[in-house]
Amino acid sequence: MDIAGTRRFPAWLLASWGLTRLALLLFVFKVxxxxxxxxxxxxxxxxxxxxxxxxxxxFPLDDVTWQYPPAAALAILSPALLPFLDYASAFFVLAFLADLAVFCLLQYTGLRPGRTLRGAWVWVVGVALLGPTVYARYxxxxxxxAVAAxxxxxxxxxxxxxxxxxxxxxxxxxVLLLVGAARRRVWASATVTVVAVASLFALAMPGAFAFLTFQRERGTEVESLGSLVFHVARHFGWNGQVLLNYGSVEFLGPYVGAVSTAALFLTAVAFGWLLLWRLRAKRFLAHTLADAAFTAVLMFTATSRVISPQYMVWLVGLAAVCLCFRGSRMTVPGGLVLAACFVTVLEFPVWFSHVVGSDWMGITLLxxxxxxxxxxxxxxxxxxWRGTVLPPVPTVPGQATRTRESLASS
Incomplete structure (x- = not known):
């Protein structure tokens, strides 16, 4: 709210963040x-x-659950920054600090002229809805x-x-954040950073890119879109299995390969649409970079062979950035993501046994x-597409005035 050219300190926002994050810490520390x-x-x-x-x-070359690019090692090693705590406690504290950093960035941006605190509220609510899983993953x-970028x-x-x-x-x-980047300097800087950092890891640590092989061999995870085929099929005699495979609970058995291929096809379709959008886009506004990034990550997440609960953190963060901008068109998609966060915490961890068992409660949640x-x-x-490709709806001079006058007389 603007008062005499200034904005009130968002006390309710800060209090909501503090109370919800205290709850998350109490859960991960098992109080x-x-x-x-x-x-x-x-x-x-x-x-x-x-x-x-x-x-x-x-790198852990003999561990197929290591499926991350080389800089992930920095996140895994980060608890060494707090040597006075045990590993798990230090990790939870650092995850909390990362959450705080996002909140501060969104609040600072939201208080600037022409911006809004809706984004900060999306982050506060979305992370709270996802529960302690947020602090138990990097x-x-x-x-x-990504939010800072x-x-x-x-x-x-x-x-x-x-x-x-x-x-x-x-x-x-x-990397999907580059989809909406209109300036060549963004692409050039990203390329230089990737080449420089990747080269350092390749020279300093063996197996920096072994993750590519492990990632390629993943199957259909039980929470993904494609998994719904097998959840339903189990009620009609499908004789596959649900096992821990490559670090996640996956379906193994007949037709799993075909469904995984179909998921990859949908991802390719999403990529094709994004390429078409980029070629057709005519207007790149202040919020287009965030809107395009949110859309791209949404499309790739929804069509992925794996939709782990922590993936929702990405979407909440990107939706929050979009809604910092008054002109963003992502209000409805952002609301749908928040609703999906609520259902996500129900399917994992609250009722994950129902998901693994493919009973009707688990299937309904998925x-x-x-x-x-x-x-x-x-x-x-x-x-x-509407905001960047289609021509803007022309404003007829005096139309707004006539509309207000007709409303006043009715």
């Missing part, structure tokens, strides 16, 4: 027990195991880099490019969550 399976095991077992290997100067750290925007194109390049070496998906994501992706694509 209170969150319903469902323990989400912190990835940190205390898997991440810490990788940490011990990475400390020796090599995705919140990657999201912080988008908010740097047109004012600092080289910084934007460098952050996008570094983010892509943390977890690949931030249909709802994945349906919301598909609706968000299609809506975002439509709004992006």
């Amino acid at each position: 209170f027990v969150f319903p469902g399976p323990d989400v912190t095991g990835d940190v205390s077992v898997i991440y810490q195991g990788w940490y011990e290997t990475l400390r020796t100067g090599t 995705d919140v750290m990657v999201t912080a880099v 988008l908010l740097a925007g047109a004012r600092h194109p080289r910084v934007t490019g460098a952050l996008i390049g570094f983010g892509a070496l943390l977890k690949v998906w931030p 249909f709802a969550r994945n349906g919301l994501l598909m609706a968000a992706a299609l809506t975002a694509a439509l709004e992006l």
Whole structure:
């Protein structure tokens, strides 16, 4: 709210962030027990195991669950910055600080002239809805880099490019932020960063790119869009299995390969649409970079062979950046993502046993969550096309005045 040229301090926003984040910390530190399976095991077992290997100067080459680009090692090694804490506790604190960094960036941006605090509220609500999983994965750290890159925007194109390049070496998906980048300096800076950082890792640590092989061999994860085929098919005699495979719970058995191929085909279609959009786009406004990034990541997430709960953190962060801009057309897709976050915490971890068991509760939750994501992706694509490709609706002089007068007389 503007008062005499200034804006009130957003006390409710800050209080909401503080209370919800205190709850998340109490859950990951197990002061209170969150319903469902323990989400912190990835940190205390898997991440810490990788940490011990990475400390020796090599990547975990014999571990097929290592499916991340080389800079991910920095996130896994980051708890060494807090040597007075055990590994898991240090990781949770650093995840909390990454969350705080995103919140501060969104709040600062929202208080600037011509911006809005809607984005900060989306981040506060979205992360709270996802529950303690957010602090038990390193995705919140990657999201912080992506948010900083988008908010740097047109004012600092080289910084934007460098952050996008570094983010892509943390977890690949931030490369999609380049889709809406109109300036060559952004692309050039991203390319230089990727080449420089990747070269350093390739020279310093063996196996920097082994993740490419492991990622290629993944199957259809039980929470993905394609998995719905097998969840339903299990009720009609499909004789496949649900097993822990390549670090996630996946379907194995007849026709899984075909469904995985279909998912890759849908991803290729999404890529083709994005390429067509980029060739046809005529207007690149202040919010276009964020809107295009949000749309691209939505499309690739919805069609992926794997839709893990932590992927939702990416979407919440990008939706929050979009809604910092008053002119963004992503209000409805952002709302659909928030609704999907609520369903996500129900399917994992609260009722994950129902998902793995393919009972009707689990299937209903997955249909709802994945349906919301598909609706968000299609809506975002439509709004992006309307806002950048189609000609703007012409404003007839005096039309607004006549409309107000007719409303006043009615």
